[in-house]
Amino acid sequence: MQPIARLLCTSILVATSPFAWASDADTEARQQWHEGIATGYQSLTTETSELAESARDYCVESAEDSRARLEAAWLDAFLAWQRVRFVDFGPVENNNLSWQFQFWPDPKNLIARKAAYLIGNDEAITPQVVSQSGVAVQGFPMMEYLLFDQQLNAGDNALPSARTCELLTNVAGHVKSNSGELMAGWLAFGPHYLETAQYFDTTIRAGMATLEILEERRLAQPMGLRGNGKRNPYITDAWRSGNTLMTIEATVDGLRQFFLPGLATLLEAKSEPDLAERIRKQFSEVQQNFPGAHLPMATALNEEDQFRVLQSLYVDISQLTTLVNDQAAVALGVVRGFNSSDGD
């Protein structure tokens, strides 16, 4: 009955059927995917470098405008991550990088406890300490906690206090370094990705799993459409900074930019251009109907007229999920396997 199932990055052996019908399309699709994801990883590298720099600047000379720059840099970098979050194979599996970037959800507020422990003891907070402190410390949610948590910000340890700054700058440095490692790893992984047929299924399944998690865990569950019916903003991404809907929008946008082109190539080669077109349209539909994306999830859940906007977003995303996970997957012969969401 544990309400959470986080992304378990696995690569299960898949017996891939031969795709003689579309071997050219298959190669082209994987090239599109590889290039798209490289673009996404490059943005992540750039944005996390800026974030690390903003954190250093703010902690050296804290002023209102450097705080605003830092908060904006955190959001830009986190959204860059959301755009490539669907990639659950390749170098992001190494050292559990995916969980290092984002430990989610955190129902027991482990992040607050780890922060209190690190800030509260006497040991210097170094890059080594961060690398040994587990995934709850190492990524975007920890930085969000340090920047936006109300309780922390009301106390003596609020930024820019020395210990909290030490933690913030080291976590930002860790994320920057992981992004560089991920980018380099992805480029080195290219030839293997392009010549291994297994990644055809793997990539499509990654998109499918992301849509399933978007629909079920990032929308239906917090909206109270599942289980006990309770609305709960605390299980969403970025609830502390009120940016939940922007993160969802960025994930959809990442799929549209980096996943859809390869998928459409395959569908068109399989004489399914109509389906490819319907999926394209549905992506636009979702993006057009986004409720401004600046509304905090807690507000959207508490105010009935805003909740209705959220419901229509949910319906749009469900329709997109059906098109990709049922119709496109069936057309391409991709079978859903076990994934992390199969636990509870």
Add this chain to the structure above:
Amino acid sequence: MRSAFRPAPLALTVAAVLTAGCANTPWSADNSEPATKASVVNHYADLAHANYEDALITARALDEATDRLIANPTEANLAAAKEAWLAARVPYQQTEVFRFGNAIVDDWEGQLNAWPLDEGLIDYVKADGYQHELGNSGATANIIASNSINVGGETLNVASLSPELLADLNEVGGSEANVATGYHAVEFLLWGQDLHGFESGAGERPVTDYARGADCTNGNCERRGEYLDAVTDLLVSDLEWMVAQWAPSASDNYRAQLTAAEANEGVQKMLFGMGSLSLGELAGERMKVALEANSYEDEHDCFSDNTHNSHYYNGQGIQNVYTGTYRRVDGSLVTGPSLSDLVQQSNPELDARLNNQLDASMEALALMKARAESSENPMAFDTMIAPGNAEGTRIVNDAIMALVAQTGSIEQAARDIGIEALSPDDAGHSF
């Protein structure tokens, strides 16, 4: 960690030993009737029935042991109640493989095995050692100390602690962490909070928490006894209900429905249960989350430090379903036509590989169990997941890798015997 999720090479070569002569020798080896999907599903129901019967037998023993503790709160009776709880976990954890796929089990099990729990709902907790679920207004309600509690603006009368009341209080206020019932509630009432963090040591509830009069520690001893009495009674009646659902020769229970349906549906439920427990639940939620976040709050049996056994018997349940065998608590062996027999008919190489992988998982989990129960310098699961514990990390990771590897073969086995859609939700689609 670098290769933790590249399942194939290491885990596959580990298990190169043949397993002839083990309990998982296919049943059909000495039976002339070849297994069919229908006979396999029927025997699956037999396994479930035997397994739930054992869960009931051991839960009754737990109920009696806690009754003795309440009537006569001595150290010996507390120790005996704890032993009975540990024994009850052995069959129950093996039944968890029946959860996924069989909605009747999944909808029911929250009242028996929900975790992690915000134990402050039930009884006193130490304020600075207690982290509860964000937004849970019932997390510090303390039913034992109160005649009425207020959760999320609603006032509830809890003056009389009956099994029915506790069942109603489970997930009160809409939070899944408000666990008022089941094994982990009993565990908390016997052991108390584990305040040792990553250090060795479990919960240390004094037996005087059940003492009468002036000897009573931490207050409300009589209410605590009433709670323990009601919650163990509820556990027994819940298990009685589930045993009846799997009983043979009934026309209106779940078993009748399952065995009357198309055999492919039953086989799909079997494989879905194995794969979901193996990957998403056991390898993912119960081990990887706890390890990667160094989070003892995500430990399964966190009060008693019995987590290694819960994991071990989860793994055993997966192997039971594939091999069609179950070792009952009285030592007898239940065997019959199995998934293994079916896969062997069409793909003997895959069957051998999957059997080897299941053995390899059990070896990895047995190592975790042995290390936790070692007479010299034992290392419990909550110590294994401590930051910087290289040996513990290796033990837990090896178990995760073995489970990931076997899940890949479970998917292949499903395709091999013609089950393409592993998610019951997709059963209506034309895969």
